[in-house]
Amino acid sequence: MYELAKIPLNNEQSLVLAHKRTMKLGELAGLSLVAQTSFATAVSEVSRDAIQDGVDASLTLGINPEPESECGIVAKINDRRHLIIRQKNPHIDSARHLVDTFTISTSEMGSEVQLGVRFPAGLCFNDAPIEWWKKQFTTEPTESPSDEIKRKNSQLQELAERLRTSEKKYQALTDSLPLMIFTAAIDGKLLYANDWLKKYTGHSVASLNETNWATVIHDDDAAIWWSNWAETPSNGNTFRAEVRIKHAEADVYIWHLATVKALRDEKGVLFWSGFLVDVQAQKMVDRTLKDNLELMETKQKLEKYQHELKLNIGELNRSNQELAEFAYVASHDLQEPLRKIQSFGTVLVEQFRNELSPPAQDLVQRMHQAAERMHVLIKDILTYSRLNTQHQAFRPIDLNVLVQEVLGDLEVNIGEKKARIGVEPLPSLYGNPLQLRQLFQNLLSNALKFSAPDRSLQIHIFAREVTIFDIPTPVRNREPAYLAISVEDNGIGFDERYHNRIFQLFQRLHGKDQYAGTGIGLTICKKVAEMHGGTIAAQSHPGQGATFTVYLPQRVAV
Template sequence: MNKNFYFLEDGGEMGELMRNKDWSKTLIGLPETWPPALRTTMSIMLNSPFPMFLFWGKKLKCFYNDAYRPSLGINGKHPSILGMSGKDAWPEIWDDISPLLKSVTDKGNSIWRENQLIPFYRNGRIEDIYWTFSYSPVKDESGNVAGVLTLCTDTTEAFKAANNLRESERRFREIADLSPVWIWITDTEINVQYANKELLKYIGIEHFSDFTGQVWKEVVHPDDIHLVYAGFAQAVENKAEIDVEFRVKNASTEGFEWFKVLAVPRLLEDELIGFIGTAMNIEQQKSFSNHLRSEVDIRTRELADSNIKLELMNKELQSFAYISSHDLQEPLRKIQMFAEVLMEREYDNLSKAGKVKFEKIQSAANRMQSLINDLLAYSRADTEKRTFELIDLKTVIDEVKNDLGEELAKKQGKVEVLSSCKLEVVPFQFRQLIYNLLSNSVKYSKLDVPPVIRILGETIDGSDSDDMLLITGISYAKITITDNGIGFDKQFSEKIFEVFQRLHSKQEYIGTGIGLAIVKKIVQNHNGFISAHGEPDIGAVFQIIIPSSQLAIS
């Protein structure tokens, strides 16, 4: 390259274009004829990493560097405008920029514009482009303005982002001002940088700029102000969220109401610059909570009183059990003994009517004895000490079958154990439970059909049952007892477990009406559940569910 072209050395793509261009065909002439001011400016521009554009001479010929090149896009003015007059190169914006250029060339003024909209053709179309630029005069050796140097930056994306941010902030404030909850932004000193209308109205401040950190002390309840400062101080130290409740004075009523305040930290490059948060009026919830707490206290005291009364009732029940087992049974035994003696020794001397009366006395005494025994069993189900042992269901059933051998033989009945399971029970009580259920099935069998009782024992998980009372992950023993007896109507499924409830007269079927009540109480003592279903003349089904291990449920 000609050493006189030193000012076109380097310069990247634009330097190469300038070196290879045939300048003889342009009005500006060959580079060796360029004036010193142009050469110096060109050297500075081509080697600058900052976008520059030069308008030179009376025709304002166009020159630019590599840093400016991306601003022209693709399928646009590059490289055709190199050396072209400004008017020909920029026809779409010439009316906008020529007055600015003229001010520089005629008066030597420098011009600065920020985020100026100057749309021009690039990327195959006219685009809206925002520029931050300066026009500066370039003087020749005589001190006259020979050109205009433009330093410029395409700020379109930044300008649009700023506009979007301002629009987003405007919408945020509009929405925040419509919110029924408080919305606020603070710095790290708790000075409020923004507060919505609901907050300002409540505390009686016109503008959030008046809401300094000191205002918190004026509006927060004196007993709660330490919560505010402590909550914010901890959040500042740890760059953490804020979750605190305190009372704030209502400017309209001068009364204090409870608010729940939640906030998250605002970070700028990991530096805490403040908080943005909300606050919700929880006065009603607090009042309800206090009322509920008061009600709970009252109910707790009532429950304590009830427990005392229950203990007294238990003592009375124990006294009753003692009386039943001693004082009541002693005269009853004498009645039974004398009635039996009279029946044995004087029966033939009695009239027919007398015989009937003595038989009724003996029958009534026996029923009284059964009733006392069942009442004792019912009371013991609550008062006996419970010692749980692991047993096999079939073992207990075999024992009860043996006890009921005579009744089963008399009615030609049978008990079938389809499957068994193991469970933890109080042996005496559980045996009583099985005895009562099986004896009931035998007792309430049909007159002309031998009773058949089928027992199915299985182990299930709480999740295997539709019963919402069972706990998932806990193992239960499920015992199903089915008979072919007289059954009962489904409306009595719950009633049959109540004390002294009989579905049939004592003339039809003997009993005291306590047996199934004892069964239910024993099941409850084992943290279990019992249900019954029946159909008249078809039979009954009793289902018992008891935890396999009492330790697992405790």
């Protein structure tokens, strides 16, 4: 340590001189006025304690120029007492927090307190400036304590006025900007907020601190917001985060970009300074651009799929057309050999019965029955194939007349079953008369075929208007309104687990020995309904009859 000045501490006048010399030392060291004042205050506090009991004490001022000793200014207060090191001393405790280094030592000569403040970064001194400093202390004019106090008070008043003016300018500037500007303590508690922040959120500084911003920050963003406050001091000086802030007047959350900077000194963070910028429009633009890009990619994929689907549908239609034509030709060509088989069987039974043995007669009879079943099957296949190969224009049809004609065709069968059939008034519509005749003939034939042996058969035919939401099965082309035409019976019914199966080609729920048929009738009904823009569904329970309902769009109604 290089000694610059030594001041005896024995009265209040020496205390004033010690404060003055300490301020001068801080000024020569290039410290700020605040740092000068802090150092002088700390020295004064310890010096006041040293002269309190009027014992001989002294203050030595100097510098430590060596880097390894932490270059800076030093003040030593020597006191022959040991009371200076007592545990509870407000003067000592106050001084300890105002300087960079503070040590207390004792010896036979008494106590010594050393206070130090480091030079500004990178600054150390050699012998030439030290001699110049000594000269400054010896040539400095004296000043009375009262004059010095007046001068210091004047300086403090001037500084306070400058500070008030600066604060007013800062507030006027921040209030004029359409940004939320604030300063906050280390823990995030607001110290200052401009008018825009208070108007936007509808909360005062005190209210925001009380709720910890919970009423204005979106719940999903609060964790990110406060984690940045906690992590930034150790990771850097600035953090940025996108958070949603609630607009008090509109009562909606708006995206903002928060930029918060930590202001530090050598000891750590002093306070935070930050601002919030509305980025809602930018977020919407970014979202729109992203959505447009995704929409464009989806559109390209959809166009590709539509092209592939169109090719597949064309290929499928061509294949179905060829298959239908093949079924039609094959079924038609099978008619001739089948008629010969039936004719030859009839000749054998009628003309050569006596010449055939009983087993041969049984074989011929069975052959004749099989040929008859084949005839019915080929006839049904031809009927089904004609639905695809023979397209006829629709024309107005009175369903009341059409159903009566079908009942006339089935008169013999109805009489054998002693069936009672009730037909409510039916609508007129545009359609293919041949196809619709096949549809009702198959539905009524099924009702007659699957009658219950223990009760009289009753069949009820009726129609009603429904919407698309009343239809239990999918419709290819959705229409808002439909006609529901039902054929209801009290026959043997079936398990609804097989609802979809009964409309498939060649599917049967009963053996051929129980009920005759090829399994094509209901498939034809479904095909006819679909060719008229509708569909067909069934409701049933075993032993409780069945209801088959054809759903046709009302646009086909006359």
